[in-house]
Amino acid sequence: MAYEVKGVVARSKGAPVSIETILVPDPGPGEAVVDVAACGVCHTDLHYREGGINDDFPFLLGHEAAGTVAAVGEGVTNVAVGDFVVLNWRAVCGQCRACLKGEPQYCFATHNAAQKMTLADGTELSAALGIGAFVEKTLVHSGQCTKVDPQAPATAAGLLGCGVMAGVGAAINTGAVRRGESVAVFGCGGVGDAAIAGARLAGATTIVAVDLDDRKLEWARRFGATHTVNSSQTDAVEAIKAVTNGFGVDVAIDAVGHPKVFEQAFYARDLAGRVVLVGVPTPDMQLTLPMIELFGRGGALKSSWYGDCLPSRDFPLLVDLYLQGRFPLDDFVSETIGLDAVETAFEKMHAGDVLRSVVVF
């Protein structure tokens, strides 16, 4: 018997999202149905709606969620009904060449539910990032459920499911920020501010926040930025060099995903430093850099998918730090909203009015 619930769907490229009746099948082998308690609105949901990820419309949006396991299918042993879980989009397979090399954070064959959720007329939905969680109940692979301490509110814990983990991980996993290093973060939305908080957690002593919006820069200070640069008024590269003895930062993180920003990150980095791209570019974007600079500066240019996280290791760890008052998850939640306000939340995100709007059920 399928569950009949309400969810937020992007039917076609660029069109406003709508609330639809969604049919969620009973969990099959290896699957789980989760009662979603909270789901953050991430910029990637907007990328989906705008056709920037792929053309597999209609999409069931939402992917940054926490909730309670409502039912499990045959053979599920990692979670049970009633468990408080954060949903992840990296359910590692254990068998692909990355997993076999001992690098499951790069797993190339992550698990998703085998069955599809559908519209009432049977049209199959593409679930955003293999999750789809702007919906009262969602069907996922059981490996997409990561158990965390139920003392954490779902509004905060759910953010680890995407943007906050992507940002923290870009700093501590991909960028491998160390104590005493200098870091610059370009783009201070949820992802960028999480990178700032991650850099602070790792012990960075100089953390430069760069954005076009002064409000964002003010918020960035809350998460640990020691310096701020409004790059609509100031040359970001020069400003970053000015606070790093003329050298540039050890780690430069692009949390926008734009060639101009990447170029700034590239030049704002010290010799042998690391550049981390965590913002998602659109398919039309091109990057041109002098190859001699690429060679002459040494170091590393890295991309960070989901902060190179391992959900089973990193979600419980960050929830524990949060509960101990050492990681400010609550500060990412600008507002809680109903399911009917996702489109308005996109507008607020676009206008820079929020870090995260979080749908609560």
Ligand SMILES: NC(=O)c1ccc[n+]([C@@H]2O[C@H](COP(=O)([O-])OP(=O)(O)OC[C@H]3O[C@@H](n4cnc5c(N)ncnc54)[C@H](O)[C@@H]3O)[C@@H](O)[C@H]2O)c1
């Ligand atoms: N790699 C991953 O695994 C992953 C995961 C989640 C999100 N993302 C991506 O990260 C990016 C950021 O997501 P978000 O939710 O924080 O978005 P957001 O819209 O909340 O934040 C983007 C920020 O960048 C700023 N900005 C825009 N253009 C800029 C420029 N030219 N220079 C400096 N700042 C600029 C904006 O003012 C805003 O503060 C998006 O591209 C999103 O798709 C990546």
Ligand SMILES: [Zn+2]
């Ligand atoms: Zn794998």
Ligand SMILES: [Zn+2]
């Ligand atoms: Zn996301």
